[in-house]
Amino acid sequence: MKDSYWLRKHKEKYYPQLKEDAKVHTLIIGAGLTGLTTAYYLSQATDDFMVIEADRIGYGTSGRNSGKVTVQHGCIYQKLIKKHGFDEAKAYYEAQKEALESIASIIDELHISCSAIRKDAVLYTNEETLIAKLQDEYQAYLDIGISAEFLEAQSSEPSWKAALCIKDQLSYDPFAYLLGLSDYLDQRGIRIYEHSFACEVEKDGSGWRVSVNNHYIYAQNIVSATMTPLLDGFSFIYAKSYPSVSHIALTECEHSISQQTLYSIDDPMSSYQDINTHTLLCGGYEHPCAVIDKEGLDEWLCSLQKTWKCETPRIVWDAQDLVSFDQLPFIGSLSKRYPNFYIACGFSKWGNTNANVAAKLICAELLLQENRYQKLFQPSRMKPMLQAKCFRMNMQTAVNFIKSQFPNVSGYELSCQPKEGKVVTISGKLYGMYRDDCNELYLVDIRCPHLGCICSFNAVDHTWDCPCHGSRFSFDGSIIKGPAQSPLSEIESDRENHVDPHEIIHKTE
Ligand SMILES: Cc1cc2nc3c(=O)[nH]c(=O)nc-3n(C[C@H](O)[C@H](O)[C@H](O)COP(=O)(O)OP(=O)(O)OC[C@H]3O[C@@H](n4cnc5c(N)ncnc54)[C@H](O)[C@@H]3O)c2cc1C
Known part of the structure; x- marks a missing residue:
C-alpha cells in the first residue's frame, strides 16, 4: 500500500x-x-x-x-x-x-x-x-x-x-x-x-x-x-x-x-x-x-x-x-x-x-x-440487519464467496510479466502468481485465512485483496490488513531459476 x-x-x-x-x-x-x-x-x-x-x-x-x-x-x-x-x-x-x-x-x-x-x-x-x-x-x-x-x-x-x-x-x-x-x-x-x-x-x-x-x-x-x-x-x-x-x-x-x-x-x-x-x-x-x-x-x-x-x-x-x-x-x-x-x-x-x-x-x-x-x-x-442495503450487500458477499471459488483462471501459463498478478490452478488448487520487477516469482495460496473467500489481485497496489471482508495481503502473502489474522501461505519457489510452479507444487505435495 x-x-x-x-x-x-x-x-x-x-x-x-x-x-x-x-x-x-x-x-x-x-x-x-x-x-x-x-x-x-x-x-x-x-x-x-x-x-x-x-x-x-x-x-x-x-x-x-x-x-x-x-x-x-x-x-x-x-x-x-x-x-x-x-x-x-x-x-x-x-x-x-x-x-x-x-x-x-x-x-x-x-x-x-x-x-x-x-x-x-x-x-x-x-x-x-x-x-x-x-x-x-x-x-x-x-x-x-x-x-x-x-x-x-x-x-x-x-x-x-x-x-x-x-x-x-x-x-x-x-x-x-x-x-x-x-x-x-x-x-x-x-x-x-x-x-x-x-x-x-x-x-x-x-x-x-x-x-x-x-x-x-x-x-x-x-x-x-x-x-x-x-x-x-x-x-x-x-x-x-x-x-x-x-x-x-x-x-x-x-x-x-x-x-x-x-x-x-x-x-x-x-x-x-x-x-x-x-x-x-x-x-x-x-x-x-x-x-x-x-x-x-x-x-x-x-x-x-x-x-x-x-x-x-x-x-x-x-x-x-x-x-x-x-x-x-x-x-x-x-x-x-x-x-x-x-x-x-x-x-x-x-x-x-x-x-x-x-x-x-x-x-x-x-x-x-x-x-x-x-x-x-x-x-x-x-x-x-433491517436495512434493505444490508440484505442486498450480504447477498452480494455470498455471491462473491461462491464466485471467488471459481475465479477466472489463466491455467498455469508461465507468461506472468513483471508486476503482473494472476490466479492459476495447479493440481486442482488455486494459487496467486506474481512476478516482481526483479523478475522473482511469488506463488501464494489465495484462500483468505479469515473465512475462506478467494482473494483477487489489486493491480494498483499489487496486493491480494479479499472481496468478502476486506483483508489485504502483500504479493508475498504477508498480511497488510485484517480481519484475517494470519498470512497467505507462500509456496517456496525457485525464483531465480524460474522453475515451473507446477513442479514446485508437486514437490511440496
Ligand atoms: C480514504 C479515507 C478518507 C477518510 N477521511 C476522513 C476524514 O476526512 N474525516 C474523518 O472524520 N474520517 C475520515 N476517514 C475515516 C477515518 O480515517 C477512520 O474511520 C479512522 O481512521 C479509523 O481509525 P481506527 O483507529 O479505528 O482504525 P485504523 O486507523 O485502521 O487503526 C487500526 C490499527 O489496528 C492495527 N491492527 C489491526 N489488526 C491488528 C492486530 N491483529 N494486531 C495488532 N494491531 C492490529 C492496524 O495496523 C491499524 O494501525 C477516512 C477514511 C478513508 C478510508
Missing part, C-alpha cells in the same frame, strides 16, 4: 517490538486514532495497560485519511432521523460536536503541532436534481438544532448550485496528531509496541490470552481498536457493515480554498481541501474492497484535473473503513457473552470525531462510569 502524504511528511518514530510475555489489566490492540485516543483518556485513570500495533502507529487508515474533523458527515442527519428517530439523530450530532471540541482541546493542551485550522465545512451539489436532498438535510439541521447556513448558487470557483455550510469545523494532519498523542503517552510511561501482531485471541479464565510474536499477553480486558474487530462473538459486525475503499490525490492547483473543506454529494462523491496555498487534497472514487478498476481510477484522476485545472496528482493513495448499514458506529462491549472485549468500528469514513467518541465511551465502560451514548452505539444492536 502506498504511504499517504502525512506518513511521508514526518520523521520516522519507532517503538519496540514486544519480545516477552506480559500481564496487564487492559490490552489495547491497534494504534490508530481509536487505540491511541483510548490510551490517552485511560492514562488519566491508570497506567495498567499497554498498546500493541501490528505495523507502525498510524499506518492503518488513521494516518491515511483526509483530515476533516467535522460534525458534517455527508447527508447523514436526514437518514438518522428516518432510521433511528429525532432524539438519536440529535444525540449523534451532540457526540460529534463534543468530540470536535475535545480534539481541539487535546491539540491545545498537549501543544500538538498538526496544522490544525478552523474551517467551514461545506456540503454542496452541482446537480439540479440533488438540491432537494440538500434542502432535506438543512431541514434535519433545523430540527436537530445544528447551526448552519443554506447557500444559494455560486458561479465562481468552487462553484455549486446549492450548498450547506457549518462554520468553525477543523482540519488537521491526522498522523501528526497521532504522533502528538504517542509523545504524551511516552511521557506518562505507557508501553507502546509496534510490529506486534495480535493473533489467537482466546478466553483465559475471566480474562484473555493473546498470542503476539510467539509470546503471550494476559489481560482482563481487551480493546480491539483494529478497525475490523478481532472477534465477532455473535455480534454479526461483519454482516452489519461492509469494507469500503476510497482514494486520495494530492495535487498542485490554481485555486485556493483555504477557508473551507468541501464535500460534493454528486456522483461520484468527492471531497476537497487545501493543505497549503495551491496544494489540494482530493478524496473520493469509493468502491468495495477488491474490485479496484484501474481505468476508472485514472478517469476520476483526470476529471479532478479538468475540474480544478490542476497538475497530474503528485501522490495518490487509498485506505478503507468499515461502513455501518444503519449509519451508526459500533462502540462498546462486544456482547453479553464477551463483556470485557470492547470494539469500536463502523465509522463510515468519519472516524476523526467518531474515534474520540469511541475512546471516551470505552474508557467510561472500563472505569464503570456512565456514558450517555452507550445505548446508541451498542455493538449488539440488530437495527443494521
Whole structure:
C-alpha cells in the first residue's frame, strides 16, 4: 500500500517490538486514532495497560485519511432521523460536536503541532436534481438544532448550485496528531509496541490470552481498536457493515480554498481541501474492497484535473473503513457473552470525531462510569440487519464467496510479466502468481485465512485483496490488513531459476 502524504511528511518514530510475555489489566490492540485516543483518556485513570500495533502507529487508515474533523458527515442527519428517530439523530450530532471540541482541546493542551485550522465545512451539489436532498438535510439541521447556513448558487470557483455550510469545523494532519498523542503517552510511561501482531485471541479464565510474536499477553480486558474487530462473538459486525475503499490525490492547483473543506454529494462523491496555498487534497472514487478498476481510477484522476485545472496528482493513495448499514458506529462491549472485549468500528469514513467518541465511551465502560451514548452505539444492536442495503450487500458477499471459488483462471501459463498478478490452478488448487520487477516469482495460496473467500489481485497496489471482508495481503502473502489474522501461505519457489510452479507444487505435495 502506498504511504499517504502525512506518513511521508514526518520523521520516522519507532517503538519496540514486544519480545516477552506480559500481564496487564487492559490490552489495547491497534494504534490508530481509536487505540491511541483510548490510551490517552485511560492514562488519566491508570497506567495498567499497554498498546500493541501490528505495523507502525498510524499506518492503518488513521494516518491515511483526509483530515476533516467535522460534525458534517455527508447527508447523514436526514437518514438518522428516518432510521433511528429525532432524539438519536440529535444525540449523534451532540457526540460529534463534543468530540470536535475535545480534539481541539487535546491539540491545545498537549501543544500538538498538526496544522490544525478552523474551517467551514461545506456540503454542496452541482446537480439540479440533488438540491432537494440538500434542502432535506438543512431541514434535519433545523430540527436537530445544528447551526448552519443554506447557500444559494455560486458561479465562481468552487462553484455549486446549492450548498450547506457549518462554520468553525477543523482540519488537521491526522498522523501528526497521532504522533502528538504517542509523545504524551511516552511521557506518562505507557508501553507502546509496534510490529506486534495480535493473533489467537482466546478466553483465559475471566480474562484473555493473546498470542503476539510467539509470546503471550494476559489481560482482563481487551480493546480491539483494529478497525475490523478481532472477534465477532455473535455480534454479526461483519454482516452489519461492509469494507469500503476510497482514494486520495494530492495535487498542485490554481485555486485556493483555504477557508473551507468541501464535500460534493454528486456522483461520484468527492471531497476537497487545501493543505497549503495551491496544494489540494482530493478524496473520493469509493468502491468495495477488491474490485479496484484501474481505468476508472485514472478517469476520476483526470476529471479532478479538468475540474480544478490542476497538475497530474503528485501522490495518490487509498485506505478503507468499515461502513455501518444503519449509519451508526459500533462502540462498546462486544456482547453479553464477551463483556470485557470492547470494539469500536463502523465509522463510515468519519472516524476523526467518531474515534474520540469511541475512546471516551470505552474508557467510561472500563472505569464503570456512565456514558450517555452507550445505548446508541451498542455493538449488539440488530437495527443494521433491517436495512434493505444490508440484505442486498450480504447477498452480494455470498455471491462473491461462491464466485471467488471459481475465479477466472489463466491455467498455469508461465507468461506472468513483471508486476503482473494472476490466479492459476495447479493440481486442482488455486494459487496467486506474481512476478516482481526483479523478475522473482511469488506463488501464494489465495484462500483468505479469515473465512475462506478467494482473494483477487489489486493491480494498483499489487496486493491480494479479499472481496468478502476486506483483508489485504502483500504479493508475498504477508498480511497488510485484517480481519484475517494470519498470512497467505507462500509456496517456496525457485525464483531465480524460474522453475515451473507446477513442479514446485508437486514437490511440496
Ligand atoms: C480514504 C479515507 C478518507 C477518510 N477521511 C476522513 C476524514 O476526512 N474525516 C474523518 O472524520 N474520517 C475520515 N476517514 C475515516 C477515518 O480515517 C477512520 O474511520 C479512522 O481512521 C479509523 O481509525 P481506527 O483507529 O479505528 O482504525 P485504523 O486507523 O485502521 O487503526 C487500526 C490499527 O489496528 C492495527 N491492527 C489491526 N489488526 C491488528 C492486530 N491483529 N494486531 C495488532 N494491531 C492490529 C492496524 O495496523 C491499524 O494501525 C477516512 C477514511 C478513508 C478510508
